[in-house]
Amino acid sequence: MKRAAAKHLIERYFRQLTEGCGNGACTNEFCASCLGFQPMDNNAAAVRALELYKINAKLCDPHPSKKGISAAFPDNHSAKDTHAALMGDHERKMTDKDDLLPPREDFREVHYLTEDKVYEILSICEGKRDYSPLIRVIGRIFSSADGLVQSFRKDQGQHKPHTKEQRKAHQGKDEDKDEDEKERSTAMDQESEESEASASSRGAAAAESRLGPVEVSVDVEAVRRVYARLLSNETIEAAFLNALVYLTPHVELDLTYLDVYDTNPDYLNIFVIVMENSNLHSPEYLEMAMPLFCKCMSKLPLPALAKLTRLWSQYSIEQIRRMMETFQQLITFTVISNEYDSEHLVNDDDCVVAAAKCLKLVFYANVLGGDLDTDHNEDEEEEPASESSELTLQELLGEERRNKKGPRIDPLEKELGIRTLDCRQPLIPFEEFVNEPLNDVLEMDKDFTFFKVDSESKFSFQTCPFILNACTKSLGLYYDNRISMYSERRITALYSLVQGQQLNPYLRLKVRRDHIIDDALVRLEMIAMENPADLRKQLFVEFEGEQGVDEGGVSKEFFQLVLEEMFNPDIGMFTYDESTKLFWFNPSSLENEAQFTLIGIVLGLAIYNNCILDVHFPMVVYRKLMGKKGTYLDLADSHPVLYQSLKELLEYEGNVEEDMMITFQISQTDLFGDPITYDLKEHGDKIPVTMENRKEFVSLYAEYILNKSVERQFKAFRRGFQMVTNESPLKCLFRPEEVELLICGSRNLDFYALEETTEYDGGYHKDCRIIKDFWETVHSFSDEDKRLFLQFTTGTDRAPVGGLGKLKMIIAKNGPDTDR
Numbered sequence: 001m002k003r004a005a006a007k008h009l010i011e012r013y014f015r016q017l018t019e020g021c022g023n024g025a026c027t028n029e030f031c032a033s034c035l036g037f038q039p040m041d042n043n044a045a046a047v048r049a050l051e052l053y054k055i056n057a058k059l060c061d062p063h064p065s066k067k068g069i070s071a072a073f074p075d076n077h078s079a080k081d082t083h084a085a086l087m088g089d090h091e092r093k094m095t096d097k098d099d100l101l102p103p104r105e106d107f108r109e110v111h112y113l114t115e116d117k118v119y120e121i122l123s124i125c126e127g128k129r130d131y132s133p134l135i136r137v138i139g140r141i142f143s144s145a146d147g148l149v150q151s152f153r154k155d156q157g158q159h160k161p162h163t164k165e166q167r168k169a170h171q172g173k174d175e176d177k178d179e180d181e182k183e184r185s186t187a188m189d190q191e192s193e194e195s196e197a198s199a200s201s202r203g204a205a206a207a208e209s210r211l212g213p214v215e216v217s218v219d220v221e222a223v224r225r226v227y228a229r230l231l232s233n234e235t236i237e238a239a240f241l242n243a244l245v246y247l248t249p250h251v252e253l254d255l256t257y258l259d260v261y262d263t264n265p266d267y268l269n270i271f272v273i274v275m276e277n278s279n280l281h282s283p284e285y286l287e288m289a290m291p292l293f294c295k296c297m298s299k300l301p302l303p304a305l306a307k308l309t310r311l312w313s314q315y316s317i318e319q320i321r322r323m324m325e326t327f328q329q330l331i332t333f334t335v336i337s338n339e340y341d342s343e344h345l346v347n348d349d350d351c352v353v354a355a356a357k358c359l360k361l362v363f364y365a366n367v368l369g370g371d372l373d374t375d376h377n378e379d380e381e382e383e384p385a386s387e388s389s390e391l392t393l394q395e396l397l398g399e400e401r402r403n404k405k406g407p408r409i410d411p412l413e414k415e416l417g418i419r420t421l422d423c424r425q426p427l428i429p430f431e432e433f434v435n436e437p438l439n440d441v442l443e444m445d446k447d448f449t450f451f452k453v454d455s456e457s458k459f460s461f462q463t464c465p466f467i468l469n470a471c472t473k474s475l476g477l478y479y480d481n482r483i484s485m486y487s488e489r490r491i492t493a494l495y496s497l498v499q500g501q502q503l504n505p506y507l508r509l510k511v512r513r514d515h516i517i518d519d520a521l522v523r524l525e526m527i528a529m530e531n532p533a534d535l536r537k538q539l540f541v542e543f544e545g546e547q548g549v550d551e552g553g554v555s556k557e558f559f560q561l562v563l564e565e566m567f568n569p570d571i572g573m574f575t576y577d578e579s580t581k582l583f584w585f586n587p588s589s590l591e592n593e594a595q596f597t598l599i600g601i602v603l604g605l606a607i608y609n610n611c612i613l614d615v616h617f618p619m620v621v622y623r624k625l626m627g628k629k630g631t632y633l634d635l636a637d638s639h640p641v642l643y644q645s646l647k648e649l650l651e652y653e654g655n656v657e658e659d660m661m662i663t664f665q666i667s668q669t670d671l672f673g674d675p676i677t678y679d680l681k682e683h684g685d686k687i688p689v690t691m692e693n694r695k696e697f698v699s700l701y702a703e704y705i706l707n708k709s710v711e712r713q714f715k716a717f718r719r720g721f722q723m724v725t726n727e728s729p730l731k732c733l734f735r736p737e738e739v740e741l742l743i744c745g746s747r748n749l750d751f752y753a754l755e756e757t758t759e760y761d762g763g764y765h766k767d768c769r770i771i772k773d774f775w776e777t778v779h780s781f782s783d784e785d786k787r788l789f790l791q792f793t794t795g796t797d798r799a800p801v802g803g804l805g806k807l808k809m810i811i812a813k814n815g816p817d818t819d820r
Contacts (some may be wrong), residue, residue: 010253012059013049018042021060027131031060035263043292046249050257069419092513108135112150114223122229135239138230143242145251145260148270152226154219214307218269223276231279240277241284248292254784255299268304271297272311286333287534293741294330294354297361298341306415309361313368317427320366324428327359328435331467335437346441353459355465356438363433364416365465370426374418376629378718409732410463420466420735421626424633430735433466434696444472448479451729465733470741471802473733477742480728485538492537507537512544517565520558521598528601528723535601535724539609556611559602563615566599573599573713577639582618584638585717587709588670593716603743608724612745620706622736624714625721630706632698637707646698655691662689666704680704745798749786751778753805762813771811 013030017040020026020033028034030052040048107121118134125131136223141147211221230236246590251270253261260267274280280290300308312320331352347353413419420430441459451460461468462476489505507527511519527534541558567574573591574583585596606613618638620630635643649660656662664684668676680700689697707714734742755775764771781789787797794810800806816818 007250007254007258010049010053010060011250013052013057014045016060017045018047023060026060028058028060030057033060042246043249046144046253050253063125097606107133110137110141112147113137113226115142115152115219115226118226118230131233131235133696135236138239139235139243142240143246145254145267145270148247148273148283149264149266149600151269152219152223152273153217153269155217159615196732208267214310216268216272216307216311217266220272220274220276223273227278230669231277237279241289244274244285244289244293248289248296251296252292252299255296255323259301261301261304265307268300268308270309271300271498275323278322278349281322281329283333286330290326290330291354293332294327294358295350298354298357302411302415305361305412307482309364309412309416311369312362312365315365320362320369321432322427322817324359324362324366325431327355327362328433328721330355331359331435332437335435335441340441340443342443342446343444345443347443347447347461348457352438356461356464359433359467360412360464363464364412366426366428366433367418367420367423368416371424371653372418372422373424373628373631374422376631378598378624378627380627388482421623430466434537435467436468438467439469439472442468442472444475444709445479448476451476462729462733468733469802470734471806473738474742474801476733477607477687477728477730478610481536481610484536484727488537490535491533505537506540507534508540508542509558510542510544513561516558516561517595518636520562521594524601525594528597528720532723535605535729539605550808553795559606559611559613560795562598562602565612567615568593580618580637580640582616584618585710586711587668587713588676589713593712596713596716597720597723600717601723602720604721604724607730607739608728612794612798612800613743614796614798615744617740619736619740622739624706625718626734626736626739627736628736630702634706635702642701642705646701649689649694650698656694657690660689662697663687663688664700665774666701668709678704678709741801745796745800746796746803748803749783749790749799750804751786753803754807754809757805757807758809760811762816764811764813771776774811 011072016028016031018032020037021028023033026033026035029037031037032039083737110117110121121134121137125134134546148625151509231240247270254267274293279285279286312323334351334355335346338349340349341593354499412761438461447460447462450458451462462473465473466595468476509520511521511523524535539555541554543554543558565571567576569576571591572586573589573595576583576584603613605611618634620634620638622734623634624630630638632643632646635646649656649662652660664680666678666680669674677685679685680697687693730739755778758766760771778786778789790799791797792803
């Protein structure tokens, strides 16, 4: 086949570059035997070998001494020779000693491994107390892509795979130049046959993606047993490391230039087998083998990545955690071993980038293997299509490209047909996938540029948001918001020049304190109708009759006053649960949709303008904002009493129909305390709840309480929220619990972190007696007093994303002529 012929030639170039032809008078500049040739390492030689193959460079005739070596080792000689160069001192000593011993079995006829064959060789080696034959077999098979693909197959008891091709591949490879020409001709003749096979395999891959979880031809359990048996022996264990070091350059070439997965989907077996090695996290692997192996894995085509992810999703939590920790340790090891700055970005480190891409597979395997809910999605509201064929000023300036550029749906997510949001409970907590050392060195302004504008040529870690903590992601969102604000100001300024419109680069709200809801509602409603993009301008609030420049404090007060008014129980927009201290939409509210839209806009503006709000919603509200409907499980924090009742119904072991006497008709009270009945199914009052249909009853009950009964109110609320956030990367970066953190802040208050980051002005410094007394007093406060202090100084009793250490507080003297 073309692939086998091409690979053989590339291997010959590789050996020529690393070992030479053996002729001391060689004049071929591409041969290591040539005088003046600069030696190169294996990785550089592999890349150079591919380049020589492409330009049909000269191949030397093997020197007689080299021919003798080839004749002695006819099977897979390239792997054999190079493995010898990679062998440790212990192995070399054993090899030297072998020359003095009687002839022994080298198992040269073994071209692939089975569990039985490994145990057979191991038994012989244990009997002779000499493991060198097994080490050589492992070195040869585990350093050969073809050998590894065929090893540990489930079907090997029925037939020997590809023996014909193997015999062809290993027939006399070093005869003369005429053979080279024959191979090139053979490779060209096979092109049309390969094209048909490739099309067939793509169809099979597409079918697999539709079928969900897939199987592979490798016997994973057999591989695990073999590793468990062999890795306990240090001498044998080193052979796996050396083989992997040699294997990876060849695999990278295969995946980069030969489309091997398309022609042979079993090529994936290599990655399945290697990842079962439980020692991959050791320093030797992290330093020598894993960087290039991860790079190889990241080059797999999307269907292969999806198949690998589905396979891993069927693994146990312990196995998934082991793989996660391996990639995490590689990232951490690489990050702490290097220095990064604005000129040398971690985004340009191939090892970290490849490991992050591999970690993404484990992350989605963790999601797939968890508690999934791919149904219960909120209906997306379609934006009205623009019928104008004229270019807008935004398009002429390239602003549309900036807004619409950047990935919104991860390709792997799309291929798997799931979202992170679909997972209610992953196998491993999401927080364990965050890599703090990486977050510490990431230049978020540069990463954001790659994410939004340069996503095709540069890697952004925002395409792997699971690896970033909420603080780092919020910084990315901050840059997005600030650039949007700048963009809107720029557009407004140009519109004023081109069309003579009045310059209004900010979102200005002028409100009266005693009519704050009416004034804000009218102004924001007009903006939303005329030009919703104005909501993405920087907010400036002015209270009528009061002087003051809004540097953030006035906006915070505005938000606080609006929320106090809106959540006032007397207005009746929301109900308040005393036990949970949480608000929920009032299904009987008499307020119009505009009021709920205003609340949604306020939440969006708070995120957009980096303000923390004092709102108390259950988590299901944030899940619904992100696109998931509420289900029975969400009742646990929104309606805990009802949840407990329904849970007891599901767990009841007696006669549900006779003992409970419940029907599919439920009753609620309206705003005035009057009872309202609702049929969960048609003629629900005549359908009893039984042991057989109780799950349906619980599901319909939750659907009504969390979705149907508040559909009008929530749709208006969500519409307002999306007016502000629709074009931001909020949805693809943050999980619902992180969105709550963005809006409400954290209740975890570390005042020592605040003390560390506080700055002093006007003559004060941290060692002043008055400053020391101040912090001693603050630290002595009760939790409630600390919250009151924080409310007084910042306008909210919550810490921002990242904790109080992210606040910028300055303590200064009250004027130059006082010590107060």
